Amino acid sequence: MTTPLVPNLTLHWDDADSHTLTGYQRHGGYSALKKAFTAGADGVIQIVKDSGLRGRGGAGFPTGMKWGFVPQNDGKPHYLVVNADESEPGACKDIPLMIANPHSLVEGVIISSFAIRANHAFIYIRGETPHPIRRVRAAVAAAYQAGLLGKNIQGSGFDLDVVVHSGAGAYICGEETALLDSLEGRRGQPRLKPPFPAVAGLYASPTVINNAETIASVPAIINNGADWYKSYGTEKSPGIKLFAVSGHVKRPGIYEAPLGITMRELITYAGGMKSDLPLKFWIPGGSSVPMLTADHLDIPLTYEDMAAAGTMLGTGTPMVFDTSTSVVKAVIRWIEFYKHESCGKCTPCREGTYWMVDILKRMEKGKAQLSDMDLLVDISAQISGRSFCALGDAAATPFPAALKYFKEEFEEVIKMAGAQA
Amino acid sequence: MTISEQTKIELRELMSRYPQSRSALLPMLHLVQSVEGYVSQEGIEVCAVEVGLSTAEVSAVASFYTMFKRYPVGKHHIGVCTNSMCALLGGDNIWRTLSKELDAGHDETTADSMFTLERIECQAACTHAPVMTVNWEFMDDMTEQKAAQVVSDLRAGKDLQATRGAKVRTFKDVQRTIAGFDDGLVDEPSIDASMLAGLNEFKNSTKGGK
Numbered sequence: 001m002t003t004p005l006v007p008n009l010t011l012h013w014d015d016a017d018s019h020t021l022t023g024y025q026r027h028g029g030y031s032a033l034k035k036a037f038t039a040g041a042d043g044v045i046q047i048v049k050d051s052g053l054r055g056r057g058g059a060g061f062p063t064g065m066k067w068g069f070v071p072q073n074d075g076k077p078h079y080l081v082v083n084a085d086e087s088e089p090g091a092c093k094d095i096p097l098m099i100a101n102p103h104s105l106v107e108g109v110i111i112s113s114f115a116i117r118a119n120h121a122f123i124y125i126r127g128e129t130p131h132p133i134r135r136v137r138a139a140v141a142a143a144y145q146a147g148l149l150g151k152n153i154q155g156s157g158f159d160l161d162v163v164v165h166s167g168a169g170a171y172i173c174g175e176e177t178a179l180l181d182s183l184e185g186r187r188g189q190p191r192l193k194p195p196f197p198a199v200a201g202l203y204a205s206p207t208v209i210n211n212a213e214t215i216a217s218v219p220a221i222i223n224n225g226a227d228w229y230k231s232y233g234t235e236k237s238p239g240i241k242l243f244a245v246s247g248h249v250k251r252p253g254i255y256e257a258p259l260g261i262t263m264r265e266l267i268t269y270a271g272g273m274k275s276d277l278p279l280k281f282w283i284p285g286g287s288s289v290p291m292l293t294a295d296h297l298d299i300p301l302t303y304e305d306m307a308a309a310g311t312m313l314g315t316g317t318p319m320v321f322d323t324s325t326s327v328v329k330a331v332i333r334w335i336e337f338y339k340h341e342s343c344g345k346c347t348p349c350r351e352g353t354y355w356m357v358d359i360l361k362r363m364e365k366g367k368a369q370l371s372d373m374d375l376l377v378d379i380s381a382q383i384s385g386r387s388f389c390a391l392g393d394a395a396a397t398p399f400p401a402a403l404k405y406f407k408e409e410f411e412e413v414i415k416m417a418g419a420q421a
Numbered sequence: 422m423t424i425s426e427q428t429k430i431e432l433r434e435l436m437s438r439y440p441q442s443r444s445a446l447l448p449m450l451h452l453v454q455s456v457e458g459y460v461s462q463e464g465i466e467v468c469a470v471e472v473g474l475s476t477a478e479v480s481a482v483a484s485f486y487t488m489f490k491r492y493p494v495g496k497h498h499i500g501v502c503t504n505s506m507c508a509l510l511g512g513d514n515i516w517r518t519l520s521k522e523l524d525a526g527h528d529e530t531t532a533d534s535m536f537t538l539e540r541i542e543c544q545a546a547c548t549h550a551p552v553m554t555v556n557w558e559f560m561d562d563m564t565e566q567k568a569a570q571v572v573s574d575l576r577a578g579k580d581l582q583a584t585r586g587a588k589v590r591t592f593k594d595v596q597r598t599i600a601g602f603d604d605g606l607v608d609e610p611s612i613d614a615s616m617l618a619g620l621n622e623f624k625n626s627t628k629g630g631k
Contacts, residue, residue: 005623014617016610077440089504089543096548096616099585120440127451127488128500128544128557130598131586131611138607163438166599168447169487171542185446185472187485203441243619246506246547253548253618269622287505319547325509333505337542343485 003261005269006232008220008240009213010256013100019135021142024103030148032219036111037156039222044115048218050226052238056093057083057174057211058286058314059390060237060303063218069198070116070206079202080113080121083179084136084212087126087171088286089337091315093242094212096254098125098132101216102139108215110148110160111222116208119159123212124179127167137164171341175389176209178343189345190389213242233259237302237313247282247320248274260305263318264297270320277322281405285314287334288394290401311401327406328413331398332360338395349392352383356399363410366417373403373410424467428456432471435601443472446482448600450489455596459490488599490537495530497575498592499523500541500554501568507543511564512551516540518565519553522572535576537592548615549584556595558583561613585611 017023024030036044049064070078082105086094098105105123113121123140125133140162143149151159165183172178173188180202182188201207217239221229230238237259243266246252250271257266263282273279281291284301290311292299299305306313321330339353356379362368376399384396403410432449436442446468453464460483462476469479483489501516502508523531525538546552549561553568560571561584574581581589587606598604614621 005619005626007620007623010617010620013612013620018612019607086545087543089506090547091543092545092547092549095545096585099611100616126545127447127486127599128541128554129559130557130595131559131583133599133601134587134604134607137601137603141603164601165444166448166451166601167486168451168489170485182447183444184441185443185482187482244548245618246550247510251615251618251622252550253615255619255622257619269619317547319506321509330505330509333503333508337504340487340542 003257003265005255005257006240007256009097009101009104009216009242010254018100019102019139021103021146028223029103030107032222033107033110033148034154036114036222037154037158041115041117044111044222047222047226051221051229053214053217053221053229054237054303055211056213056217056241056316060313063210063214066198067116067208069196070208071199072117074206076205077120078116078118079205079207080109080116080118081179081183081202081207081209082109082121082123082212082215083174083176083209084123084125085167085174085179087174088288088315089334090246090283090286090319091317092246093244093254093315093317095129095132097213097216097242098136102135104216104219105136105212106139106143106162108218109162110153111218112210112215113160114158119161121160121162122165122183123162124165124167124183127169133164133166140164172343172391175391178389179209180207189343192388234300234302236304241316244317245270245320246317248277248322249320250274259302260300262298262300266318267320273322275322277324280321280323280325281327282321283319284311285316285318287337288390288397289314290397291405293405327402327409328363331402332364334398335360335395338391342391342395346387346392348383348386349395352379353395355379363414368414370411370414377403424456424463428452429467429471432468436471443474446472446479447486450483451596451600454489455593455600458493458593494592495534495537496591497535498537498539498556499572500539500557502542502544502552503540504543506547507551510550514565515551515553515563515568519568519572522569536572555581555583555589556592557599558586558589558595560584585613
């Protein structure tokens with residue numbers, strides 16, 4: 001049986017005013033907030049725990065558990081920080097969400113802040129995207145106007161201020177501790193963990209950092225209950241997710257579906273392959289997770305099944321490439337990206353990405369030797385696990401992953417270019 | 422050019438939004454760019470005085486972030502994504518076309534100061550590849566022809582609409598939006614077929630089921 005699409009966050013995106021308070025409230029927007037106040041902070045955390053919601057930013061950490069790590073009655077201010085610094089190659093779900101449905105994010109922010117006892121929340125939006133910044137700022141302003149933000153929200157006694165913050169062009173700031181440094185007005189470099197942000201995050205106070213889609217998913221869970229959410233997906237990967245399918249398909253775009261849908265189903269929903277060329281490889285969730293091939297199209301898109309297949313669900317934004325694609329070129333551009341975005345803090349990542357690009361460029365110019373492939377594998381291994389943050393691991397991913405399935409193509413490029421030189 | 426008293430008031434307004442004023446530094450530098458067209462030395466000095474840091478500390482922050490430019494940007498900033506997805510779907514050709522058309526390379530400004538061209542990294546719009554930006558507004562689903570048309574329309578001073586965003590203004594104008602000041606353009610239509618792809622598919626299938 002085909003997995004059906006389940007529009008939840010996207011259900012009213014075809015309303016002309018889906019981004020406004022009126023448009024959001026027409027379909028029950030902000031009704032979850034009242035239920036949250038009734039359930040109480042611990043009640044909300046319990047519902048989110050029970051729902052099994054996992055972080056939609058890539059790591060898939062259980063959201064309710066993360067909230068539970070925040071120490072209570074510690075006398076310190078708590079902060080909620082929304083990571084909307086969407087920058088991973090392939091990832092393109094949070095930007096459309098903020099354009100089309102910013103109030104789901106704002107309502108999610110209020111409920112989540114209430115749960116973790118934060119009176120101050122920040123939405124860190126990627127700087128290069130003025131339109132989501134406009135829309136989220138307007139949504140926050142409208143929420144203040146309607147008494148949904150500020151002091152004593154709806155008579156609950158709960159106060160919350162929300163700041164919409166713009167980044168300035170640094171992929172690394174999607175890493176949660178680099179994001180915190182950036183939000184403190186510093187260079188966005190990752191911090192060593194522990195201490196984890198739940199204990200010492202923004203301004204050294206307990207902080208929860210969640211992806212924008214994660215937070216926007218909260219109101220529907222509160223409204224419909226944990227059981228409703230768990231009725232979708234699998235036991236370990238419950239719920240619904242935004243899948244942004246890009247590349248060589250006929251209708252690239254946003255497809256909201258339960259976890260566990262397969263890539264074959266998503267490609268079918270997207271109208272099939274673009275020029276009816278066969279699929280060559282695909283990547284489940286951003287360039288930092290290993291690629292798969294046509295042999296893996298029927299594996300459920302869940303955290304656990306992707307891990308078993310040797311990759312990760314990541315951001316759940318699959319990139320599809322047909323046989324017209326040079327895997328060598330794709331890999332070079334991804335590594336160049338990681339070189340550009342390496343913050344320079346850790347030597348293996350800073351130097352490793354530099355040398356990998358150098359060698360790959362050599363390959364492109366026909367000056368490489370077959371032994372350079374071993375060298376690239378070696379450098380990848382030297383970066384992986386030897387840097388503060390996941391950017392290093394990400395940089396070490398594309399080449400070995402591509403080599404696993406397309407070694408001959410790399411060899412051919414080296415030999416052919418060599419012959420031409 | 423000098424940073425006016427009015428701008429300093431706005432810089433302080435940004436600082437007042439945060440529990441700790443240094444948190445406003447990125448928005449403040451965006452605001453400086455909206456006034457100066459780049460992060461000038463004077464802008465750095467003003468921010469340093471306002472936040473209470475040394476100019477070296479502010480420079481260290483400014484130089485870390487790709488969006489902060491240390492030389493004047495043209496009236497319009499043109500970005501062409503050449504990361505893997507866009508490059509393979511035509512971004513490389515768009516880059517070559519525009520680079521030739523403008524006689525400018527990566528991070529270069531045309532002699533008439535109209536355009537600054539930049540090879541940008543993934544713009545979080547892969548479903549709309551190949552992607553180009555004008556003053557960071559999305560120009561989705563580009564072709565070489567469409568990209569060349571965008572440039573010639575901008576040259577001719579014609580009105581231009583971003584595909585998912587606002588009408589095109591100048592680099593400085595949009596920097597002000599990014600810094601966190603309203604521009605009244607929030608309601609411009611910006612939902613397209615790709616964003617509705619799944620919803621439309623769902624609606625079609627439920628219709629068929631009845």
